[in-house]
Amino acid sequence: MWDILKKVYGNRLFWPLVALSLIVIFNIIFVNDFLKIEYKDGYLFGRIIDILNRAAPLMIMAIGMTLVIATGGTDLSVGTVAAISGAAVCVVLGGNFNGVPNFPFIVAIVVALVAATIAGAWNGFLVAKLGIQPVVATLILYVAGRGIAQMITGGQIVTVYYKPFAYLGGFLPGLPVPFSIVIFAAVLVLTIIVIKKTALGLLIESIGVNSTGSRFSGINVVKIKFLVYAFCGFCAGISGLIISSMIKAADGNNAGDAYELDAILSVALGGNSTCGGRFSIGASLIGALIVQSITTTLYALGVSSQVLPLIKAIVVILICLIQSAEFRNKIMGLFIGERSGHSEKAAV
Known part of the structure; x- marks a missing residue:
């Protein structure tokens, strides 16, 4: 029995799941109707559904970010790449009041995803081929990306009246859950198939542990890093489609804002090493x-958008402390030491 508990306790998913469970319990106690799910007009509604829907773009970004960080890098540009993707799809569809798109919907999606993948490939070229530090390389697109998105939209917020566009971040007729959840599931399944059914996952981990040693062992480090960054851009592009669909418009200045930080934070809070390697x-x-x-909990409790980042940071710090083995050991040591002191006094 002890061996089973030790195995569960030592699993890397244990403490992230504990943190998530504590948040859920907090919501159940303090947020009205948190577990309530309603079925109206063929669709499911509720706070849990809303969390999953809003988390879908972030989770898709986190998939790409996980692979990038596993190689020992990082990508600060995913938020701006999402803005570029959203700008591209909206401009190609056009803001026509009659709801008739300028080009077919599939063409607009392909153009947006190609633009996002090219942006990711640019990061990969700088990091893998030119050897620029990932933070510096991706910071270039982080700074320039918003300007590119603004150039695409002409500095305007392009509103799309083409009805099927709203399905990406909303409900598809006949589907009870938001379509964004289905898109996320498809990306996740395809990624896992590639990672698990090929040697790519092991190669990525090997590069993250020792890039030089991997290169001397015959692994094409440059190629794999390039592909990983391109894929991260592709994931950001999909997220950009969903984000722009939720507001039915392209907002080059605000779409995907701070998503890069949340994506990196997601990888770290999940217990993955930000130094690369096993993921x-x-x-x-x-x-x-x-x-x-x-985020959803704080909004439900009426926390203003101005104060929200501060409260969010405090909560994240507490979660990080919970997941820190060193912090838990120190707290346990203090607790055991205090109990031992009381026992010695009682014995005297």
Whole structure:
């Protein structure tokens, strides 16, 4: 029995799940009707559904970010890449009041995803081929990306009246759950198939542990890093489609704002090492749910958008302390030491 408990306790998913469970319990106690799910007009509604829907873009970004961080890098540009993707799809569809798109919907999606993938490939080129530090390389697009999105939209907020566009971030007729959840599930399944059914996952971990050693062992480090960053851009592009669909418009200045920080935070809160190496996509997804649950909870409690980042930061610090083995050991040591002191006094 003790061996089973020790195995469960030592699992990397244990403490992220504990943190998520504490947030859920808090919501059940303090947020009205948190567990309530209603079925209206063929669709499911409720706070849990809303969290999953809002978390879908972040979870998709977290998938790509996990692979990038596993190689020992990072990507600060995913939020701006999402803005570029949203700007591209909305401009291609057009803001026509009659709801008739300028080009077919599939063309607009392909253009947006190609633009996002090219942006990710640009990051990969700078990091893998030119050897620029990932923070510096992706910071370039982080700074320039909003300007690119604004250039695409002409500095305007392009509102799309084409009805099917709203399905990406909303409800698809005949589907009871938001379509964004289905999109996320598809990306997750395809990623896991590639990672688990090929040697790519092991190669990524090997590069993250020792990039130089991997290169000398015959692994094409440059190619794999390039593909990983391109895929991260692709994931950000999908997220950008969902984000722009939720507001039915392209907002190059605000779409995807701070998503890069939440994506990195999701990977870290899931227990993945930010130094690279062994990774778990499932852990990152739990981290993304933690981040989105905190945000949704604070809004439900009436916390203003100005104060929300401060409260969110405090909660994240507490969660990090819970997940820190060193902190838990110190607290346990203080507790045991205090009890030992009381026992010695009682014995005297």
